[in-house]
Amino acid sequence: MDNKKPIKRHEALKPLSRQHHFGLLFSWKIRKGFAENISVDRLKIYADWFFLQEIKPHFKLEEDYIFPILGAEHPLIERALKEHRHIERLFRDREDPQNSLSLLEEELEAHIRFEERVLFTEIQEMATKEELTKIDEIHFDAGSKEEYADPFWEQN
Numbered sequence: 001m002d003n004k005k006p007i008k009r010h011e012a013l014k015p016l017s018r019q020h021h022f023g024l025l026f027s028w029k030i031r032k033g034f035a036e037n038i039s040v041d042r043l044k045i046y047a048d049w050f051f052l053q054e055i056k057p058h059f060k061l062e063e064d065y066i067f068p069i070l071g072a073e074h075p076l077i078e079r080a081l082k083e084h085r086h087i088e089r090l091f092r093d094r095e096d097p098q099n100s101l102s103l104l105e106e107e108l109e110a111h112i113r114f115e116e117r118v119l120f121t122e123i124q125e126m127a128t129k130e131e132l133t134k135i136d137e138i139h140f141d142a143g144s145k146e147e148y149a150d151p152f153w154e155q156n
Contacts (some may be wrong), residue, residue: 007116010124012136016066017120019058020112026050029153030105038152044097047104049148051091059084062115065135069127076119083111 009017026047033043063084067077087108093100127135 007121009120010127010132012132013066013120013124016058016061017116019054020116022054023058023108023112026054027105027109030101032153034102036152036155038155040098040101042150042152043101046148046150046152047091047101051088053146055087055091059088061138065138066120066123069123069131076122080111080115080119083107083114087111 030043030047033046063081067080070077072078072081087104090100090104090107124132
């Protein structure tokens, strides 16, 4: 039996963790789309929308406000930034969207799990009270307020 306790996340980081939840849902929706034989074009349109509405602003928040707590030379930050660039390339790929989407749903999920389980835990431990207060004062946009117009994942 798995006795893992839920991670106790500092209030200042909870909005970003909620955004991570949307990323995990994205991965699930792409997997479901493939399983339901939804056209790659429809999946790519959704991925493009998700990139602009969720991923791009989320990465900017992390890179501008969260990652500086550990510093650019910290190995965990180097890994996170490398993964950000790779995930962005997968979102932008037009040559082989089926392969990119397949890789994207796996790699985005793995990246989110790394940030939640390892990176945010380290940041939470290393951040000063002042740094966490500053993050808490930033008005995070917890993702897009608009619903995506084509909920392909709801099909039977």
